[in-house]
Amino acid sequence: MADEGWIEASGEGDALVLHAGGQWRITEAAALDAKLGALRLPPAGHVRLDLGAIAALDTAGAWLVLRLERALAARGCVVTIANLAPDLKPLLRQVEKGPAEALPPPRRVNAVIAGIAAIGAGMIEFLRTAVGQLDFLGLVVLGLLRTLSRPGRVRFIALSTHMERAGVAALPIVGLLSFLVGMVTAFQGAQQLQRFGAEIFVVDLLGIGFLREMGVLLTAIIVAGRSGSAFTAEIGAMQVNEEIDAMTTLGLDPIEVLVLPRLFALLLMLPLLAFYADAMGLLGGAFLCWVSLDIPPPVFLNELHRALMPETFWLGLVKAPFFAGTIALVGCREGLQVTRSAESVGRHTTRSVVHSIFLVILLDAAFSIIFSWLNL
């Protein structure tokens, strides 16, 4: 009993006395709040609030006292506070500066309406992103033209750093995944083709499939996940730290300093990585053909030579710079969109990866349609 906070009523009518005592502290606040809620307050009259037995008081306890006093006063009671220990008085006075009422909770909205509103907001957001992306493309093209008119301003050190990070450092993962996907494609294709006794056509499947589609698409998706996200997070963290504002006031153009080196790096590296992925995919396929289908490498190469035309290779690789541009632009723009919070960095990094992969696949589909119009 001695350690808890307590409140008791005694007397009736005009002689009502509320005795409070014990520990009126944050650790007791929840229990006290319940006790105060259970207290029956008089409709009016004179109330004496005897705080003489309070052993310890902190701001939470003082707030509860004050709230009780205000609740009584609001009902028309005349309240006198008595017997508060003198060393606790300054605290009560300090808390009196506190708010008359708590901030009203934000308005609740019907779940159905909120759902519909969210769909609408998402749609507007989508359109705004599309327009913003075009706008950004324009800015980058202008920056590009400015830089090309003065080639001395190309930032070669930044460029080579980004080429190293986005390109060279991606070699192991791109190579390994392409090799494995090549093997799997060959294996799955062979299982179907074996039924017609045509497993040699695995080589055609692999060659055309990998060189035209899989190699470059796989590379673009890996690069979007590795480098697109890194671009967003790097630029976003700079945005949080106001580094980009600082850059602007120093007369540096963020597009020129941050975006162009990353864009150029991907434009140069993605085609090379895609070429490397093509080679590793074919190698994986050839390896599987050799060990499990009894097609030795010379036969594989011979068949590959027969199946492929030079344009098969170029039709795949021509897409790489477009994918690279998409990934770099989306990654950098999302980074610049970051506002000053940690959560925002995360949200935009996610968006950067999702949007760039989505756009890469959309572009790939568009290329397929264009190529079929051109009978390629």
Place this chain on the structure above:
Amino acid sequence: MLRLTGLATRVAGRVLHRDINLELYPREVLAVVGASGAGKSVLLKTIVGILPPAAGTIEVFGQDVARARAEALADIMRRWGVMFQDGALFSSLTVAENVAVPFKEWQHLPKPLLDELCALKLALVGLPPESGRQYPAELSGGMRKRAGLARALALDPPLLFLDEPTAGLDPIAADDFDRLVRDLKESLGLTVFMVTHDLDSLIAVADRVAVLVDNRIKIGTMAELLGDPNPWIHAYFHGPRGRSAVQARA
């Protein structure tokens, strides 16, 4: 409250402090001053356990922090409040949610009472109630500091650490902040360990001053330090800024 014995710190191989002995008495405000790079913030971060000390012991509420068990340490942390230089508010939470973090972590309070207490803490540090709904990025530097203080004060800690509380505030806001610290110290019975650059704030609120100079610490009242022969300390208190601050309050 707080006792440092033979404390030494080293950052990136460089010794910043050696043989620091310091005792913080209940209900006093101790201000730590020193040149930029003298390691004021490092000292504070070492005391609150973010950086490991190179040597020596740190006792808080009579317990050796290095030897305390996890629960004891959590208990100590519940009984101190730390305000970082720029507030260090959680950027993805609103100001009111920031203040509510310690309550939610350590106490189970009914939601209405929680909201009332958060509003009370904001009012105590002089923030308008509407600011509770704003995000830290939407606040000015001074308001972020106040919100940081409100969060540090949430659980009514008897021991408060302040890192440069008035740096970057306009003089009026800085005076307000000094008054606030003094009022809170009086009414809540706080003990305050304050790192500062601000001479006015030293004179307005500090009971004792600790000067970090030449990797060591020198503690005394303002009057004692005014007569100190050390060249840096002399320059600090008798330079144009020091003189005018002393005269203004004298």
